[in-house]
Amino acid sequence: MSLFKKLFGSKQKKEASGTGADERGKFMPEIKLPTDEKFTINFKKNGGKFLYCDSLEEIHECFNNILSENNWTKEHICCLDPKLNDLFKKYKFSNSNNCHNATLLLSPCENLVADNGAILISSNQIKESKLNDLPDNFIIFATTSQLVDTIGEGLRGIKNKNKNQIPTNITTIKHFSIQEEKDFLTYGSSSKNLYLLLLEDL
Template identity: 55%
Template sequence: MFGSATDASGEEKNNESNPYLPQQQLPADELFTFNFKKNGGKFIYCESLPEVHDQFLNILEENDWFECEVLCMEPKLYSLLDENKLSYNNPSNPKFLLASCENLIADEGSILFSSNQIKQKKPNELPANIVIYATTSQILGSKSDGLRVIKKKYDKDYPTNITTIKYFEKAKEEDFLQYGSTAKNLYLLLLEDL
């Protein structure tokens, strides 16, 4: 009689870890963080705008990117470059790209860009080093969610060159899923805005 009660609870425990049962879904922000780091991205969480500026300065110090050229196509980010005396007007050999993004895609840990951030450049035409400024409200579950948000946000004036960057370090063993993709050294400055 007592054995059956413990056996039943043992069965329940086995059912909880059964690989054929659906796994409990992580919140989008945790899923993004996990997949982004798994892809080799460097994630820096910031609670305020002054902290974003401090962390950007830390990235510059870590990589010795002072007094260098930067590729930046978004006027709203120029102040960050100006305060650190970085050149961004017609760079001939930029050390890194500073950009925002359309969205952060949780299910694959990727960054969704459009022509608003990178104009008509393809990922392989961008510098090997990238610093992205984004907010927590930009985290979405999937690419289809990201495309839906772009469609709603821009109404009829859709941006072109919509693409994602997913791999942030060179794979030790390349598989066919990474064929044609260019690994980038990517830092994400993520500002809490929710």
């Protein structure tokens, strides 16, 4: 699966094929997009910022670029996940149950949901914190193997992985522009300025 090629593939190839949606009749069945492509389209439509990486070196490089672009330092960052703390150990993040004073949360997730471009998270990542109590800025670290088609598929996966103790506080983030909170269509949802660092692992 090469998400990068799908995102930045050759324009000429697309133009030459001439099988655009406009040329299909309105009663033709909808073309079923691959999971990764569908997620990319919906995630970007939701306002998320997407960085695809082939290696951990690229992940660290993109992470540094995000920090410098926003003038964030390690003092601004909260990371509640021990494995992620280890992966980014050179930064020496604050690893506490309280992220109230942080500007940014670095976190893994349960799944990336293709049909609505959402990020599925649980108490495994954010403990018992409510989304509103966490910083407005998120950097989510995920791998391509975490892509699922639907929330239902993601929930089944969580249940299968955590048979002894199913996590609580399961929720999705699907609005990635802070100003959207003022829109009545997103009332009651928590918008986050969200970057996704996606590592190819398939």
